[in-house]
Amino acid sequence: MTATARDLVHDAVTAGVLAASDALGWGDPARAAAVEIERPAEKAHGDYAANIAMRLAKPLRRPPLEIAKAIAERVPVRDGIASVDAAPPGFINVRLDPAWLARQVEVIVSEGDRFGRNDALNGRRFQVEFVSANPTGPVTVANARGGPIGDVLANVLAFSGADVQREYYINDAGTQLDVFGRSVAVRYLELGGKTGLVIPDDGYPADYVVDLARALRDKVGGAFDDQTPEELAPQFARAALDTVIEWHKATMRKFRIAFDSFYRETALMESGYFMKTIEALREAGHIEERDGAVWLKSRELGEDIDSVLIRSTGVPTYFGVDVAYHREALVDRGLDRKIDVWGANTHGHARRMKTAMTALGLEGRWVVVLYQFVRFLHEGVLVNMARRRGQFIRLDDVIDTVGVDAARWFFLMASADRTLDFDLELAVQQSNDNPVYYVQYAHARIASIFRTAAERGLRSEGADVALLTDDAELDLVRLLLRFPELVEEVRDKHNVHLFTGYGLELAGAFHGFYKGNRVVGDDEARSKARLRLVEAVALTLRQTLGLLGVSAPESM
């Protein structure tokens, strides 16, 4: 893997700091200071900038500009660096060598679909667990946001060398299943002609439950018509669950998400792993039995209250089972790290989980990415979603109306920290000018340029990229070189939405370039060079869209 341009600058500036420190006797403060490299917003300030001089001003008791000058004149000017200057109030501005930039076009094209990858996570096993929608109903837009976020995160980790497993956790146990089963049974009996039955207040009156009941009746007929909803609940819950899980799988396929495993909560009970985990916690001294229940002594680990793992009825809590689930993944399945993508409503749960991981000595190996909710608007008015009553927007419907690309893009364009507003009517109306098409159009346009070139017998192979000397050309290269840096940032910070912003920026830069610069023209050598350049742009757009799970069309 090639070092990023940022790494190159970082190393050079660090060498300059050390050289200046040795020459001027600055000592430890200078040697220990971390060199931060950023990209100036203003082009006049060069390609990269370091603020180290301003950070050293106080400890060294010298004017920042003086420090900057001392460092700047000692930064080795080689390996792609053209110049290093000090600028008020104390920035060190680094400019890349145009000839080196031009050569990167050839490097990028030769890397092909390896461009942007890194090996930071080589040999490490990751699991990303996401969506994991409740199996008592279809996947709604509420669960949907975790899909693209988790999927793209998994893509980026794999892009960084990790062995990544995408997992879907199925909560196929608990009291809600009982209630669900009873609701299905009521509908089943009603379809058989029985009257006077009621769906309980905490039940599921939604229409899809009728669909489930009808499917059951199609399969078994009236064989259970003489039983009560209570008697039928357990087996009906199980049967309906299997159907709903198939719905979920189909929805995920439609959303272009390929899970490696679907893990059932009940497996932890059946295997005895749940009790094994309780014993592990007990041995570590974190368990207390009180009022007939088994508690995790969270307070001793900094929480306000303790948490119940097993109720006084002997039934494990959701939290307790989830702790076992996490331990099983990290300890028994040999994963180095588990990343959960959860909705904001679980933040209390996430906090308790963190405590439990600490109790098990697994802290640091589990990370949660919380995403804020999607608010639903109907004709501009806020709508409360209620799954049980069937008042919700199905993810399937959204995908069917706006398309997978636009749907994924929508969920990926905003930071996970931010509440998203979603208006289906607006989404439909805007699907034709969705920003995703702006990016895809850039890719299709380049494909079209290649078709034109082919008609004229022009190929990009053998191009002399040294002919790329214009600012317009080199600015594109600068933007391409940001891609590997972005991959590293997303890998470390999990802020996957940055890829949509990058895609828009690169597409915009290309569209502007295209307008002002002819690629296939009269000058054959220059045409070949520019063809090579836009080939690198198309490749980078493909890499970006590929990570986002969005298609990169040749024409549209």
Place this chain on the structure above:
RNA sequence: GCCCCCGUAGCUCAGUGGAUAGAGCGCAGGCCUCCGAAGCCUGAAGCAGCGGUUCGAGUCCGCUCGGGGGUACCA
């Protein structure tokens, strides 16, 4: 009450403690004898408020106001 996330242009959203805060949609205007006008160019328009830290704050801290979520022997 306490805890978490958010408040940036009319709307939907970007923005790593840096040097003149961006995009899409919408709005006003301009650009196709020339590789795709799903495009390009120009313009109007913005950091909720108050204090603090810092050489430097949309970004960090505190408070106020506003929105969302949590706070169970629910999941």
